[in-house]
Amino acid sequence: MIVRRTAKPSARTADILVDVLVDAGVEVIFGLPGGPIAPIHDALLDRPEIRTITTRHEAGAIFAAAGYAQATGKLGVVVVTSGPGILNTMTGLASAHADGLPVLVIAGEVPRERFGQGAVQEGTSEGLDIVHMVRSITKFAAEARDPNSAPALLRRAIATATSGRRGPTVITLPMDVGTAQSRAPAVEVTARLEFQSPAHTLDATASALSNAKHGLLLVGSGARWGRGPELVRELAERLQIPVMTTPKGKGVFPENHPLSLGVFGWGGHPSASDYLGEGVDVLMAIGTSLGETATDSWSTRLAATEHFIQLDVEAQRIGRNYPVTLGVVDTVEGALPQIIRRLAPTPPREARVFGVRRQETGADLPVGPEGRISPQRALWELQRALPSNALFTSDIGSHMFFALHHLEIRSPRGFMIMFGLGSMASGVGAALGVKVGRPDAPVVAVCGDGCFSMGLGDVGTAAQEGIPMIFAVLNDQRYGLVEVGNNAVYGRTPSFACPMNVAQLAEGVGATAVVIEQPGDILALDLLALSARGPLVLDIRIDREVRLKNGRLEFLKEMANKAKK
Template sequence: MPQVLAAVRQPSTCIGLLLEYLKGEGVRAVFGIPGGPITPLFDALYHEPAVRLISTRHEAGAAFMALGYARVTGRLGVCCLTTGPGATNALTGVAAAKADSLPVLALSAQVATVAFGKGSLQDSTYDRGDVVEMFRPFTKLSAMLANPANLGMLVRQGLRLAMTGRRGPVHLNIPTDFMRRVVPDDLQRPDQYRPMPRTFDREAVKEAAERLLAARRPAILAGHGVNLGGAQRELRELAELLDIPVATTPKGKGAFPEDHPLSLRVFGLASSPWSEEYLLSSGVDVLFVMGSSLHEISTQGWEERLKPKDALLQLDVDPAVVGRNYPVDVALVGDAKTTLRELLFHVRRLRAVGEHPRRAGDGFLAALKARLPAVLNPERMDCLETPLKPQRVMAELNAALPEDALVFIDSGNNTLWALHYLDAVGRRAFIHNWGEFGAMGFGVAASIGGKVAAPERPVVAVVGDGSFGMNGMEVSTAVTYGIPVVWVILNDARYNAVHHGQTLQYDGRTIGTEFKRMDLARVAEGLGADARRVTRPGELGPALT
């Protein structure tokens, strides 16, 4: 008789089991720097062909790359950190991931348990600066593994928190002597330990449908949550079905195509004249906010005129932000994609029974667009003067960028130029951290993680020289691993956003905002990258191609 042989799994080490969980979550690359206590993990990666290691130049770069990877894939991003300064160096990137609701696992090592409290090199336990406590305010979970046998349970808890609800980073700290310990075979599939709820409030959805159908001058403000939830198609379908103009928050840029007749472009930081006029001065009676907490950057500093005449509808996966900054009339708590699909169903049902005839257009939006330009000073986009105007740089970028480009925008004045003048068309995605955090150096490194995540898509980072000075050495990381990213650096020898802020606040006085102009083309060449200097109109397009 034929024999049935059961597959025998080899005993797993702590690190081996951890890698199996990461592979189960679809992780195909991790970012980090080797260091004494974390070397068992790096040795395991040497033997694991399914997970690519990207060794970075600084742990902040590793954290930002993990963030970029998570943003582009929608899956878990992972940064691997040695103990002590290796972990603390990554803290800014982890905080950025929390602000952006991105699932990042910060995996840090710890000195051997036998050395706790003895003053060993880079001890970061209770006695010498507790990294677990340091990470706690910036994560959904920060915990040290106390018993190797409990690794599976702790990893599942971390992944469950990172990947569900309002997503965010988690931090797991593993003592180095635990890493090679043999542990129980405690591997589970993701669907066995973390639910993927697609929830919505049916009664609230019905009320929202009624409000939108009865509105005389409605508007939609679409935020970051629409992009994270992959609800762009549902947003467009709803806008077209009800003929509702759509503005996006700065972080929501790309959620709605800006060449669409209903687009109002960006509102908030770097607002378009269209969105400002329509949302603040046209008498909007019903405003539907989706995927935004309505923080300072998305509301022009909590502008009172943003309040609609009759009803504010707010949709968010996190109930803690609904109604936080503006009083809400209809609260929709749930997944953006699922909720919008249900809303579309109810709108069509109500239309079908004849309760709400189609709203007659009054020509207001068309007249507004005929009267106002989409951007400020549009003539400067065609300017042939030198030095180059930022508006001209953005115009040439618009002409050169493919419609499936991933555009990473670093923090600074370059953020304003990019948000205001670059066009969100096709599948272009705009990724930046200027919302509730605004970390400089983000775009320099996160773009590398984005390219690792989507090697088939063009990746361009729009960066200021100040931000490049913080994480520019990560160009060497891209060169080392053959990761083709294009950095467009606005080189003006200033922290220009702060410079202009000081000028306005202090009667023209500035301090600490200017520095000697850096020859960044030579820096890039020294790091092994190709570099082009662009000084005149018409040179940027050819340089990009």
Template sequence: MGTTSLLEMISAPEAVKTTGAHLLLEYLEQEGVRYIFGIPGGPNAPLYKALSERGNIKPILTKHEEGAAFMADAYARASGKIGVCCTTTGPGATNALTGVAVAYADHIPLLLLTAQVPTHQFGKGAFQESSQETIDIVGLYKSVTKWSSMVYHPERIGAAIRTALRVMQSGRPGPVHLNIPLNFMTQPVARELIPANEFKFQPQLFDRQSVNQGARLLLGARRPVIVAGHGVNLAKAAAPLRRLAERLQIPVATTFKAKGVFPEDHPLSLGVFGYSGNPSAQEYVLSQGTDTVLIIGTSLGEVSTCGWDRRFSQKLNFLQIDIDHAEVGRNYPVDVAMIGDAGAVLIELLYAIERELKFNPPSLGRPAYTPSRPAAEPVFDPGGPLKPQAVLRELRCAIPRDCLVFVDNGSIRTWVAQHFPVYQDQSFFVNMGMASMGFAVAGSIAGKLAHPGRAVVAIVGDAAFAMNGMEVHTAVEYGVAVIWVVINNGGHAMIYHGEKTLYGESCSNPVFSRPIDAAAMAEAMGAVGWRVRQPGELAQAVDEAIRQGKPAVVDVLTDFWEPPALGGRAKTINQELTAT
């Protein structure tokens, strides 16, 4: 036996060789990756050379590495696959930090590939070196990724990318970072391509006993409510959520990040709960009559709880579903914790409810829910500038029902919560974990790449557009027909009004003395530009932009003095400022 094995080893053919860069790309191709967003440089030139030689993954040249990270993040959100961005070493790698942090805060599966100077130059002052002997880029990314590592030997590239893909998509997803020295990308390595199902596993686990207990409490509740969060989106669990709500006739509120996961024109929809949310949602969820609340896929942070409102903890039954046990009970005591993937738990919860109804039919004496949305307030002033509420309503009527909508941070986000209904899950995208401005400006491009057959609109403020507006040129270069609707109020209105609320005056000079002409900027970059000043012009511009099928910027001049719908946010900040 030993002799035979030795002979087999001697006569075995030599392993097929490839290069580190090619092996890396083979694994990404196996994952179904179609785009890599980034900016080339000397140290990552071998990766771009391999991309060109293989021709299976298209590199998208962005204007800034932050934009590349935002696009990779948005591609993952919109496509349901992983997003990939790459940078050169040094400043290229540090420029992507905010974008990766956004993905980390929102639990998005993003792979960041950064290049590194050759290993034999470590510690010698190589140009833009970012190894552990200088500015440690691997260490820098450890706090904003699930896993950050450098490849220390060319033969470890395969193992490293497998680890990255496995960690990124296991449990609660999130970004990972792989740093690859230049010389390792070009060296020959064994072509060891292992199928994904042999190194990645995602078991759908849950505790049946706690699910059964949750089912009984929901069936016995007098006035239950569901608060659905971003975890429902991550788990692609909109369908079982809707079945549960309809089966038991339970009203559903969502966090802002989960807007649209339950159709907002559904009779059981309460709309957005939290800061800037619908007043009817706040009233129903927090009222004393609501005895049972089911929390699904939200960690119940400040924004989604109206500043950790104490009335949440006064419910008779507090049920929480989350994939991460560390999130359950973090801010409120929980009666029943159902740990697991939201989709798997909801499906099991439905089974448990049907079993209870079959063998122990309860006497449901709960009153039927009657929607009590307040009538829309009049916002049109024929003698003044456009109001953001009216602009959003006009836009909603002008775009298709299944349009992909990206929303940026700033004043406009507060208006979107109440005045822009979303009807379809996986069609509304906003970053709320970090609440970084500029995300939607860049990310919408990746959304269109993920769904070329659907309309894509980015709703952004002029301040957010100023941060990443040059990415419009990226869309022009690749013929990506995104429509940017710039709510142009001439400055940082949220900062201005927040300061007025807190201090009685503005103190940071957030008003632009020369407002941005976003339409002119668009035309300078080769896109189509419109300026909107009157009611009805926005719908005409959007309709024409959809018809033309080109990148377009619709610059909507709106009222700077209309205070944003801050909800209780200003009150919370004021309490912190005046605390002794």
């Protein structure tokens, strides 16, 4: 039996910290237990407002929190123990930092009196120095050494994670600080960044866009937050200017909209590349850092003849990869209304129709040379077997090119890929968090067999928690992206086979599993019924010979040829 305690004016610090989380609107926590973090877990027993989901590995917990953050726009929270517990979150922290996702990690620590004495799993500055380790991959990291200041420190971490360019923060909590009595201070911490772009820059931006003859909007994931997608659509429709998104920004602008050109960059669409090939006079990049995946490995086709306009919340990103004629440092929500207001009052422009063109679709190519279902056919059937509000995550591997290219995403939060760092198993864990945050919508994790095996614990977590979701495993029994890449660049490759029985592994952790080999197999299933009480794993044994053209291989070939000279 659980006995619930009510916090008093003078209370255990762990109880006060959990109250801070409740006050901040936290509804779910992902993580694993351990001795040093036990006071927080004990305090959570008295706050049923917060659901605690225990994962099988800390990496799964932080990827789930990141998925929850993107799906809801809220703070994702992770609670783990000291030493290996916090170290196991490092890849996820770096991913959240690279992708600008608000995640808070609270990690336990050994008691203060044992600092520097070789305590098991010590991570203090006299041991591993965890805080120093994570500072380069977080917005804020600190150790709560004093019970009375710990609540204010936690509020600061929350405010920092959710303000400006969002990102992860870390608080480490020594066990004796968590158990110590302290008095909850009457402190409120809010953080709000306001930007003020020069009027002449906004005027020039509006003028350049209004006068563009062959203009273009390139929209990244930074436009996903708040009213960003709505404002991008308003700007595009006002100007009747076409829009393409980065891979991470897929769905921010609906791909069934007449002005959509689809995705440019990795997994991109011919409609986007062909439009750029005709030459662009004015290009506005909105909420994208213009990194490798977003620019198709820094393609020169993005160079505009008149104006390259970049809108980003971080000044250091302006002009980093392309010469910029007009730079606007602001949030999308802050800048676009000012630009839209400055557009010249003209009669409504004639509606234009562009549309997304793809390489061979699932309807065009049901099977490959081996006679098995093609990856694009599998995704084609998935979307037709599910309601239109289904949400998708993609992991990292060959399958991501097919997901980026062949899924049609119509809602801003309808697709997620953690491309900033590109960690395998990120999409599997993120899907768990997406479903927790969006229980109203079907959620599908598109992954390969290698990613599935790395994230198998997350499937087990979904089964244990009774979370209804779908894992679509495009199974080629190898680390296919590496083999294909090596063959393309070097003409040969080591074998990176990854043999496993995906269906049996899924059933072993409590999921329902179905093997898919031929076109029509997915359409014949009632996916919602099969996943109604827990996870459904589709072991989709794809044709290994089907390829998707992508500029990444050409870039690698170019780099290899340069190395030979």
